[in-house]
Amino acid sequence: MGKYDFDEMTSRRGTSCVKWDADSPSGPISKDVIPLWVADMDFKAAPEIVAALRRRVDHGIFGYTHIPDSYYEAAISWWQRRRGWHTEKDWYIPVDGIVPGMSIVMHALTHYEVDAGGKVVEKPNGGKGPNGELPKVIIQSPAYNCFFSSVRNIGCELSVNKLIYDTEGDQATWYLDFEDLERRAADPMAKVLLFCNPHNPCGRIWPEEDLRRVADICRRNGVVIVSDEIHCELEMPGYHFTPMATIDQDNTITMNSPSKSFNIAGLGISNIITNNPDWKKLIDKVINVWEHCDLNPFGVDALQVAYNEGEDWLKELIGYLHGNYRLILDYFGRELPLFPVSKVEGSYLVWVDVRAIGMPSMEIEKSLIENEKVWINGGSLYGLDGFMRINMACPRERLRDAVERIGKGFKRLMK
Numbered sequence: 001m002g003k004y005d006f007d008e009m010t011s012r013r014g015t016s017c018v019k020w021d022a023d024s025p026s027g028p029i030s031k032d033v034i035p036l037w038v039a040d041m042d043f044k045a046a047p048e049i050v051a052a053l054r055r056r057v058d059h060g061i062f063g064y065t066h067i068p069d070s071y072y073e074a075a076i077s078w079w080q081r082r083r084g085w086h087t088e089k090d091w092y093i094p095v096d097g098i099v100p101g102m103s104i105v106m107h108a109l110t111h112y113e114v115d116a117g118g119k120v121v122e123k124p125n126g127g128k129g130p131n132g133e134l135p136k137v138i139i140q141s142p143a144y145n146c147f148f149s150s151v152r153n154i155g156c157e158l159s160v161n162k163l164i165y166d167t168e169g170d171q172a173t174w175y176l177d178f179e180d181l182e183r184r185a186a187d188p189m190a191k192v193l194l195f196c197n198p199h200n201p202c203g204r205i206w207p208e209e210d211l212r213r214v215a216d217i218c219r220r221n222g223v224v225i226v227s228d229e230i231h232c233e234l235e236m237p238g239y240h241f242t243p244m245a246t247i248d249q250d251n252t253i254t255m256n257s258p259s260k261s262f263n264i265a266g267l268g269i270s271n272i273i274t275n276n277p278d279w280k281k282l283i284d285k286v287i288n289v290w291e292h293c294d295l296n297p298f299g300v301d302a303l304q305v306a307y308n309e310g311e312d313w314l315k316e317l318i319g320y321l322h323g324n325y326r327l328i329l330d331y332f333g334r335e336l337p338l339f340p341v342s343k344v345e346g347s348y349l350v351w352v353d354v355r356a357i358g359m360p361s362m363e364i365e366k367s368l369i370e371n372e373k374v375w376i377n378g379g380s381l382y383g384l385d386g387f388m389r390i391n392m393a394c395p396r397e398r399l400r401d402a403v404e405r406i407g408k409g410f411k412r413l414m415k
Contacts, residue, residue: 002316002319003312003313003316004046004047004312004313004316004317006043006316006317006320006395006396007395007396007397008043008044008395009395009397009398010042010043010044012042013031018038018040019035019037019038019040019042020035022038024365024366024369024375025362025365025366026366026369029369029375030373032373033369033373033374033375034373034374034375034398034401034402034405035375036374036375036376036390036391036392036394036399036402037375037376037377037389037391038391039200039260039347039348039349039391039393040260040263040265040266040391040393041263041348041391041393041394042393042394042395042398043263043317043393043394043395044263045262045263045264045302046262046305046306046309046310046313046314047313048305048309048310048313049262049264049302049305049306049310052301052302052304052305053298053301053302056297056298056301062297063297064294065294065295065296065297065300067094067295067300068300069089070304071094071300071303071304072089072092074303074304074307074308075087075092075271075303075307076088076089077307077308078307079243082233083241083242083243083246084246085243085245085246087273088275090280091273091274091275092271092272092273093271093272093273093274093280093283093284093287094269094270094271094272094295094300095270095271095272095287095292095295096268096269096270096292096294096295096296096299097257097259097268097270098228098230098255098256098257098259098270099146099150100290100292101255101270101272102146102150102194102226102228102255103150103153103154104272104283104286104287104290104292105226105253105255105272105283105286106137106150106151106154106156106192106194106226107154107155107286108279108282108283108285108286109191109192109224109226109279109282110123110127110135110137110154110155110156110191110192111123111126111127111135111154111155112282112285112286113282114278114281114282118281120281120282120285126155127191129188129189133157133189134155134156134157134189135156135157135189135191135192136156136157136158136159136184136187136189136190136191136192137151137156137157137158137159137190137191137192137193137194138159138160138161138181138184138185138190138192138193138194138223139151139158139159139160139161139193139194140160140161140162140163140176140181140195140196140199141160141161141162141163141382141383141384142163142201142202142351142379142382142383142384142387143196143200143201143382143383144196144200144201144228144382145381145382145383147194147196148383150194151194156191156192157189159184159187159190160383161176161177161180161181161184162177162180163175163176163177163199163202164176164177167340167353171340171341171342171343172340172341172342172343172353173202173204173342173343174199174202174203174204174342176206176210176213176214178213178214178217181193181214181217182217182221185217185218185220185221185223186221190221190223191222191223191224192223192224192225192226193214193218193223193224193225193226194226194228195214195225195226195227195228195244196227196228197211197227197228197229197232197241197244197346198229198231198232198234198235198241198345198346198347199346199347200231200347200349201349201351201377201379201382201387201389202342202351203342203343203344203345203346203347203349203350203351204343204345204346205235205239205240205241205345205346206242207242208242208247211242211244211247212247214244215244215247215248215251215252218248218251219248219251224251224252224253224279225244225248225251225252225253226252226253226255227243227244227245227252227253227254227255228255229241229243229244229254229255229256230255230256230257230259230260230270231260231261231346231347231348231349232256232261232346233258233260233261233314233318234260234261234317234318234321234346234347234348235318235345235346236318236321236322236325236344236345236346237318237322239345239346241346245273249275250275250276252274253272253273253274253276253279254271254272254273254274255270255271255272255273256270256271256273257269257270257271258302258303258306258307258310260347261306261314261317262302262306262310262313262314263393264299264302264306267296267298267299267302268295268296268299269295269296269299269300269302269303320396321348321392321393323396324348324392324393324394324396324399325344325350325392327396327399327400327403328341328350328390328392328399328403329341331403331404331407332352332407335407335411336407336410336411338356338414339352339353339354339356339410340352340353341353348391348392348393349389349390349391349392350389350390350391350392351379351387351388351389351390352387352388352389352390353386353387354379354386354387354388354410355386355387356414357410357413357414359413360378360380360385361378361379361380361385361386361387361388362378362380362381362385363378364378364388364409364413365377365378365388367409367413368405368406368409371409371412372405372406372408372409372412373405374402374405374406374409376388376389376390376391376406377389377390390406
């Protein structure tokens with residue numbers, strides 16, 4: 001028995017919680033639905049974080065927030081201690097979330113430049129090519145749904161480097177298609193690779209040799225790597241996360257946050273990390289144009305406590321999540337052998353092959369909500385039908401109930 005209780009069945013319904021209180025894409029859901037969809041956890045934050053936030057509440061004043069040196073010191077120490085990655089204070093740009101942050105960064109890189117006098121100016125023709133071609137952002141699909149929308153929303157074109165699905169080994173998994181990536185990176189309009197490590201939804205922690213190949217391809221073709229590493233601390237046993245910036249710091253902009261690992265996404269705190277002063281100028285320009293300048297004081301405090309005092313909690317969390325993963329593997333192996341579960345190396349997201357049912361994944365999602373009262377995401381949301389994503393970050397008793405409901409629904413739909 002550990003120090004922290006992840007079995008506690010905390011009720012989140014009625015707390016304006018997206019996961020539990022939001023309507024599904026097909027309409028309102030009943031109160032007996034178990035939601036295993038959006039990526040947050042049903043565990044209370046580390047008590048050390050809760051105590052720090054309580055102290056902030058007790059102070060009673062919640063004005064505009066200054067980022068203290070202690071914030072940067074906590075982050076610098078965390079990366080050095082955990083990953084051997086040396087960072088410096090002036091590499092950090094705090095922002096209010098990974099999704100707005102990555103949109104800011106991609107827009108900055110594709111629409112602005114620094115002129116000979118050191119001034120940030122708009123690129124000629126808004127960054128478009130000589131014949132009006134839009135700048136391209138490469139993503140690897142299936143991909144987190146906001147990758148698709150963010151690229152389109154900033155006026156860029158998607159270049160989709162599809163991952164390779166492999167079911168030949170002891171468990172289904174996914175690989176990078178380097179030949180296709182090379183071809184896409186060679187396109188003169190390709191400006192950014194929006195990379196995801198650990199990968200959402202496929203669960204891969206990309207090995208160091210893969211990172212080196214990706215970095216080499218991007219550097220040779222003048223493509224900047226924007227690396228979303230939000231799930232990086234959630235390593236399953238036997239796997240090790242390597243920051244892309246430790247492979248090629250000079251051609252990587254890192255997006256990171258304690259929000260997933262410590263379940264504090266609602267506090268709105270993330271960091272853009274780059275050692276390139278010109279890129280910082282571009283990013284600062286867009287941050288000010290888009291008015292993303294102010295941060296939540298609770299997020300500033302929470303990050304420091306997470307990084308300074310949260311490692312014991314995180315270690316126990318990972319052990320608990322691995323137990324949940326084993327529960328899913330055991331159940332699917334025993335009851336649902338026609339539904340391969342992709343290997344989870346990092347994150348708390350489980351990617352399941354449901355093609356045996358023979359119907360669109362969004363219809364399966366709707367059917368499970370209506371009949372078995374369990375909500376998991378259809379794969380078409382992530383650019384690949386025939387798969388579904390399960391969030392396993394909840395108390396084991398709840399997960400066991402939910403997985404049995406999923407099994408019942410899959411078997412019903414197979415008839």
